[in-house]
Amino acid sequence: MYENTVLGKAYFTRVIVDMAAMAERERDYLAQLDSPIGDGDHGINLSIGFREVTKKLPEWENENLTSLFKKVGMTLLGKVGGAAGPLYGGFFMKFGEAANNKEEVTFDELALMFKSGIELIESRGKAVIADKTMVDTLRPFTDALLAAVEAEIEPLTAFEQCLQVAEKGRDSTIPLIAKKGRAVRLGERAIGHLDPGSASSYMILNIFYDNLKKELA
Amino acid sequence: MYENTVLGKAYFTRVIVDMAAMAERERDYLAQLDSPIGDGDHGINLSIGFREVTKKLPEWENENLTSLFKKVGMTLLGKVGGAAGPLYGGFFMKFGEAANNKEEVTFDELALMFKSGIELIESRGKAVIADKTMVDTLRPFTDALLAAVEAEIEPLTAFEQCLQVAEKGRDSTIPLIAKKGRAVRLGERAIGHLDPGSASSYMILNIFYDNLKKELA
Amino acid sequence: MRRLINDPYEIVEEMLQGYVKAFNKQVKLLEHDGRVVVSKNAPKKDKVGVIVGGGSGHEPLFLGYVGDGFADAAVIGNINTSPSPEPCYNSVKAVDAGKGCIYLYGNYAGDVMNFDIGAEMAAEDGIRVETVLVTDDVISSTDVEGRRGIAGDFFVFKVAAAAAEEGHDLDGVVAAAKKANANCATMGVALGAAEHPTTGKEMFEMDSGDMEIGMGIHGEPGVRRGKTEPADAVVKEIMDVLVPELKLVKGDEVCVLVNSLGATPLMDLFVAYRKVAEILEELGVGVHKTFIGSYASTMNMPGSSVTLLKVDADLKRFIDYPTNAPYFVQI
Amino acid sequence: MRRLINDPYEIVEEMLQGYVKAFNKQVKLLEHDGRVVVSKNAPKKDKVGVIVGGGSGHEPLFLGYVGDGFADAAVIGNINTSPSPEPCYNSVKAVDAGKGCIYLYGNYAGDVMNFDIGAEMAAEDGIRVETVLVTDDVISSTDVEGRRGIAGDFFVFKVAAAAAEEGHDLDGVVAAAKKANANCATMGVALGAAEHPTTGKEMFEMDSGDMEIGMGIHGEPGVRRGKTEPADAVVKEIMDVLVPELKLVKGDEVCVLVNSLGATPLMDLFVAYRKVAEILEELGVGVHKTFIGSYASTMNMPGSSVTLLKVDADLKRFIDYPTNAPYFVQI
């Protein structure tokens, strides 16, 4: 079914470049989201990490998808720190690992890469849905993506539907009390605030989608 | 000529009470004058000093004019510090000394009290006219008062004329470069600013005048 | 922003370079890891390695307490952000003297994740690393395990470091650190936000003239926000939480830390301590030693906190142990 | 206002009471004069009495430097205002050991008037009191005599105190203080104003994002005001004044003090020192010792200064002399 949606180094490189651009563009917005219920640095953390990724990206031209995302993940892990460093860093390392050292993957394989990534976040962060974290965006998205692939839905349509699920997941964090991360100590005071990690996750997923559109157009 | 203008304890006590009220009322204004060309505390200094004077005033009921103003001066000297403490403190000590331990003085004797006071300021502060200090208000005023007394001008008229001289002296500080006090280091940057000490001196002289009006009315 | 900086993305590196240049008699940066400040005398023969760390922006916290008689190393993260695993691991390699190491830091999820990975990496090299989380911020959670670590870091670090210097083994150092942490309680008040060099803006909004009781050192929300009240009333509100928390009774002894978050003048801390001392006197609680200053800051945040450490003979000896760290010298 | 106070008219008294309670092992207030902080060990037999002082609001300046190996007494005025003559006199009576006393303070007209009266009163009792005015603020006047004293106070006080401890007589202590002062130069930059507890307002106006080079520690206007520039550029501008002022050449040695006026984070001071060190290295000027922190503040004023003290063997020995004053401990 998905034999024709082959996503290669070019696609993923563009995704990386766009994530880095997003981290700059949304830096202050994401930092601001992190201010009432965290420590006001989420966007800054991502921008520090992705600046380093951007700096090193040219050196990674000859990597396969696994080693490329391992380097992305290691860079984030090494440069970011905080919660986002190990979580996003680990996510991308596992995301790449699932590409089995290939140079390109099909759409259903991409779904498995997301699955592998979110599992790392869950095991490292010990968060489940409704804990008011990035898991609220990424887990429903991944489940929907796996289901869509199972149902053999056409890639762009599938991703678009899953993005809606991700968006709903992101927004579901607003009324929640946090069970993980800095916002835990706020108790009821966290209610009414969007979780910054769920917001950045949604932005990242959007970048995968936008480039998919370009790739398949 | 001045035998009928007898100024006693009641007059001087009202002057003291009114100076204390002035220090409160004008505290922030005088502090503000002191901010661009000094250290922003002149009004606060006076208020600290006169609060203490107010607190002790009831204990001084039985003092004569000399010992009363010695206590006023000592209190300012002890409480205020800075430039204003020794200058105004010394002023009032000398002002009282010139009353020669009397309970009341005539208008010409009052003039001599001012003379004695301003001389202390000049000798302690080593400032002359046009140095941009309180001397610019007090010295012309005192000279005019001594001249008016010499010319046997009627007290209220005399004081009123002298106040105008004092006001001109105060305002003369505006275009000056300072030669004494904190403003010295500003050089040309002091130009355009009223000297706070010359402003507070003018207020004090006004209080003497207002109570003179009440006394002689 | 009322700060002078260069490139905000280089500020942590520049700070560390300036720091080790200034205090090159006591400390250095690891050659292969610019985020690890190490005591010139580390590793010390037969001594447990004492490693502290966390995000930067809390100076003198972490780096200022590395030196003789105090911590062996500090691992430094980005501003308000835990260090990443690599320098956590590298610090162990640098200071371990065969007796194992202790990680000491404030209880924040990000720090735990990163230091834990560092400890796992060290474990693979056969080095035992134990962790004691500081949880002195009484207001941040009702259950003790969930509490944040703030100014109490100073007391817990000091005690653990002295225990290590005295020759206790890793279990003994861990026990001393845990005891200090259990006997330590802090409550603070914020009067405004720090300015983040990267955004150039205040990290949260707070009107001048307002205060927030119980706010965390990263601006994490506290208990209540309102107009400022007289210093004595605020100190009393704080002491009314700390005293029962530590179950202080007549005859007990404490160390007191009145801490500035950065932009609160010493003058105000002395005024606050006057009331702290008065309250303790009334209770018949003795004061062994008092510390007043900016021991754990949030850059230029206006606000302060009071920390009490209930002490016995052992804790007093550990607190009094001499040290020559650049930001805490004690004879 | 981003401060917690009680009655602003009581703030100096409350501060002093809190201070001496906190550090009662080292200092006390004179029983008959609550504006004089005295070392518990004063008067010291056969030693020249070292008395520092000035307005309050510059903490730890003055009171924090009273203690063993440092000043014998500090005379404390109202905020930003010189003390009055009485406590100046009382401090002499309290610490004189028959060898005379030295008054050390920043060169401000108000301070001179009040301390001079104090000295006259002491002279009437037959006690010799000499005065050395600190004039390190290079920007405040072209003629050296007219210059203000700012952070350089710390170096001049330290040198004079050590000379006294070493047993020099009054003339020797005066000579040491004068030498330190002559070898000391400071230049600062302000980024805003302190908040005065009495008015509850900032003491002058300055937009966030602006700076004023050369501003005094009471907010006395400086050389020029403009938009903030990168830290390195500002440090360079400062060093370009200090280095020729002290005629530093290759092979010279200095002590460096990077001082916060109150609300400037240590982080920024370390960043600034990095550049100071780089410039000195390029010049081939050695650094004997570095001091970074808030050594002379203006309450919560944002801003900082760099002080250089050109040192020879004597000055180095004086600077290194051990002390246990509450705000400057040195082993």
Ligand SMILES: Nc1ncnc2c1ncn2[C@@H]1O[C@H](COP(=O)(O)OP(=O)(O)O)[C@@H](O)[C@H]1O
């Ligand atoms: N235990 C966790 N599991 C999953 N996600 C988490 C966890 N803790 C925090 N997060 C996510 O990380 C985000 C905060 O990241 P960031 O601000 O960069 O780190 P820090 O909290 O250390 O400052 C939160 O908004 C949340 O989505």
Ligand SMILES: Nc1ncnc2c1ncn2[C@@H]1O[C@H](COP(=O)(O)OP(=O)(O)O)[C@@H](O)[C@H]1O
């Ligand atoms: N040498 C002097 N002679 C006369 N008046 C002076 C002198 N120095 C300062 N003054 C006066 O004192 C005023 C400042 O007083 P104040 O602000 O209370 O003291 P300080 O300058 O110590 O802060 C100046 O405005 C000036 O009028």
Ligand SMILES: [Mg+2]
């Ligand atoms: Mg955060």
Ligand SMILES: [Mg+2]
């Ligand atoms: Mg003034």
Ligand SMILES: [Mg+2]
């Ligand atoms: Mg963070």
Ligand SMILES: [Mg+2]
């Ligand atoms: Mg003043």
